[in-house]
Amino acid sequence: MVLSSAYANTYYLSNVTGSDQNSGLDTEHPWKSLAKIGGVALRPGDQVLLKSGSVWENECLVLSAHGDEKNPIKVTSYGEGALPVIAGNSVALSTVVIDNPSYLEISNLEITNIDNTHKKLLRGITFHALNSGKLAQVTVKNLYVHDITGPVANYHDEDTSHKSYGGIVFLIEGNAVRTWWDELLVEGCKVTDANAIGITFVSPWAKGHRMNDEATWAPSTHVVIRGNTIMRSARNGLIIRACVNPIIEHNLFKECAIQGSGNACFSFDCDGALFQYNESCFTKFNPGDVDAAGYDSDWNCRGSIFQFNYSHDNDYGFILVCCMGKGFNDGTIVRYNISQNDNGVLVRFSGTVTNTYVYNNTLYAKSDMTNPRTAGDLPKIFYFKSWNGWAKNTFIFNNLIYNSSEQSIYDNGGSTGTHFSHNLYWGYHPKSEPNEDVKFIADPKVGAVGAAEAGWNAPSKVFSIGSDSAASSGGLAPLKDDPRKDYLSHSPSDLSHGWFIGALLNQGN
Secondary structure (H helix, E strand, O other): OOOOHHHOOEEEEOOOOOOOOOOOOOOOOOEOOHHHHHOOOOOOOOEEEEEOOOEEEOOOEEEEEEOOOOOOEEEEEEOOOOOOEEEOOOOOOEEEEEEEEEOEEEEEEEEEEOOOOOOOOOEEEEEEEEOOOEEEEEEEEEEEEEEEOOOOOOOOOOOHHHHHOEEEEEEEEOOOOOOEEEEEEEEOOEEEEEOOEEEEEEOOOEOOOOOOOOOOEOOEEEEEEEOOEEEOOOOOOEEEEEEEOOEEEOOEEEOOOOOOOOOOEEEEEEEOOEEEOOEEEOOOOOOOOOOOOOEEEOOOEEOOEEEOOEEEOOOOOOEEEEEOOOOOEEOOEEEOOEEEOOOOEEEEEEEOOEEEEEEOOEEEEOOOOOOOOOOOOOOEEEEEEOOOOOOEEEEEEOOEEEEOOOOOEEEOOOOEEEEEEOEEEEEOOOOOOOOOOOEEEOOOOOOOOOOOOOOOOOOHHHHOOOOOOHHHOOEOOOOOOOOOOOOOOOOOOOOOOOEOOOOOOOOOO
């Protein structure tokens, strides 16, 4: 039965003028405590409105919110002033919990959860699903989630239990009923100083992913992570798990992994993950770390695409494509991205990844590039390493590689089927630079390399090629499903001399 919105209520809460003895049904008679609304069985069309400027200290908001398609439940602010603040102060594991949400819109809240002893793993806001089936149309907008504290000590990268804590958490539990998110949007949120992860997904319904076994594989669908800012996460800024065709776009990941090993963002147990128009920068390498790159196509994934992204000043590279021997990572595509001043290893392939395509990227290796991973180890532009096995069938073409580092090298390791072709090299040329059937060594005639500032659009002003650049033509045709446009969405007008090289066309094209 679908309830009419005529039966819906709007509940008002104000920490300043409210009283739990009020009706809570208008702005003149708001409730005071979050516990009061937590005792209400919300119905489709209900709204929960928190007064702007209010601050709830040592309180938590716990709701069960299941609207319907025509009558979503809305949780947001009302009135003028600063965002309403819910400061959990570690009185509970999560400051805000929404149980089994569907047809929910939540926005315009500020959330913290501080444990001054730094002994507890905490969450800011948790969307919790337990044996719920399909959870549809959850929209999360304009949340400011910050200072979600946790233990100070570093912990091992494979300790996945820690990765279910952090700023915004989508947590699926239970194995009795297949449960997944459908039409989930996270947009315009700011997550800063979260331990361990900025935004994270957890689901037990990924065991059957390899064989697409519906008995144990329930991927989330139509998931979009858009226009968010994630800064100073203790570990990863974003972990997207157990999804099919999620879209991660127009996000800023800055100064992630400040406490322990972690690439700024990665997909795991996903098919068709699309990372585009993001900026990732200043990811921190800590002693003993294995990861500190801007992007990561992680294992148990198929068909991940990283395109039109900007990576700069990350301590351990632009991107990692990886898979431990027992898993799989097939068909990753890395194209039309720009990497500037990333350190360590620009493009790293670790383990048994297969059928990877890296093309039409612009990679700039800075003059003072070092490798923080191992003392005395040389920095690398492309690097293949074993992780219980080696990469197979890697195709690297149409890339513009501007190498200002005298020390950097290329290392194919024990990979097989690795093929470099139609790449343009300029700057220093180590002996390990790949031999190619067709290879360009020429000045690409770009701007002040290495000088691009922050901001997704900034590198286009530096790395756009001139009309007489050797990178303006001569490349191989891109893949069949290629978007046929460059970093700035410009399409070439003349293909008579082949595809362009690097991420950017000349702007007169």
